[in-house]
Amino acid sequence: MSSQEPAFPLLLRPNLAASYIGISRTELFRLLREGVIPSELPSPRVRLIPRSACDAYAATLAARALEE
Numbered sequence: 001m002s003s004q005e006p007a008f009p010l011l012l013r014p015n016l017a018a019s020y021i022g023i024s025r026t027e028l029f030r031l032l033r034e035g036v037i038p039s040e041l042p043s044p045r046v047r048l049i050p051r052s053a054c055d056a057y058a059a060t061l062a063a064r065a066l067e068e
Contacts, residue, residue: 011040011048021054021061031057 008020017037018028031037032049037057039049 008051010051012051012054014047014049017049017051017054020051021058 008016012020014025014028014032018025021028023031028037028049032039032047037049037053039047039053041047
């Protein structure tokens with residue numbers, strides 16, 4: 001892998017997305033259900049979350065932590 005390639009894929013499965021953000025899988029599914037984090041369903045059994053959406057949510061968590 002070159003230094004240009006991301007360490008994580010552009011689309012993440014729920015387990016990896018939760019780990020990437022640093023939240024539980026249950027919390028991730030709550031956020032998906034509420035529409036806070038967008039996801040794609042390419043097939044009925046596969047849910048993919050854009051890494052950019054995970055980054056955006058993680059940035060909001062960081063901003064909230066700085067406000068406290």
